[in-house]
Amino acid sequence: MANILITGAGSGFGRGAAVELASRGHDVTAATLTEAEATELAVAHPELQTVKLDVTNSDDVAKVNAMSIDVLVNNAGRGFMAPLTNAPLDEVRKTFDVNVFGMLAMCQAAIPAMKERGSGRIINVSSIAGILSGAMSAPYAMTKHAVEALTVALREELAPHGVDVTKINPGPYLTGFNDRMVDGIEPYLESGDESAAAAHQFMKTVMEDQADPQEIVIAIADLAEADETPLETFLPEGIKGMLEQVLAARS
Secondary structure (H helix, E strand, C coil): CCEEEECCCCCCHHHHCCCCCHHHCCEEEEEECCCHHHHHHHHCCCCCCCCCCCCCHHHHHHHHHHHHCEEEEEECCCCCCCCCCCCCHHHHHHHHHHHHHHHHHHHHHHHHHHHCCEEEEEECCCHHHHHHCCCCCCCCCCCHHHHHHHHHHHHHHHHHEEEEEEEEEECCEEHHHHHHHHHHCCHCCCCCCHHHHHHHHHHHHHHHHHHHCCHHHHHHHHHHHCCCCCEEEECCHHHHHHHHHHHHHHH
16 A cells, blocks of 8 residues: 555546545545645545645645655646747746646655655656647647656656656547647637648547547556556557657658
């Protein structure tokens, strides 16, 4: 049995993984962005411990100091897509604050105790956008490319201390997260920009065939329990090969 902290557990992968890991007998703390989410989750799933923890709030992140964490699942994320030519910088900064700096802050809060103990695991939720960027997706993809660098570096830095770091790279899964990002592009499209409109329409088409998020939930739970982890886990099956083909075609 492990003590597991999952950020962004108010919905989607985080909520699902929290419930799944609790059902496997682990002590799970489900961290949510707001007090309202924490209250709702506690009522719906009394087997979970819940806490309001905004990864961009230093006082909230400091709560980690009082926790005994065997496994940290960095799932909290913010989605934002728009053409780079007119993407509001404030929105891009907010996305980096959550997806990169918030993740790093959580790692830095959890790592000292893990190093002192000589054991622990950090699971970072990245994305296929950490490997592949394109029209409209860059504000989000840039943050996930940073998560890739963060994870690779931490894995090398912490391995000698008995702390394992891994990442999971989901493709499009039906949690609502991707749909909100893609729908949010429209206000930033310029009238008459047919290429941008076509790229947006293509992304909307992709959203029509999203996978069951339970696959990621199970994968996160399995990584939390594994004796050893790979650096990366790409899902759904075959998605990494598809990404490699796309990147090869661009070269």
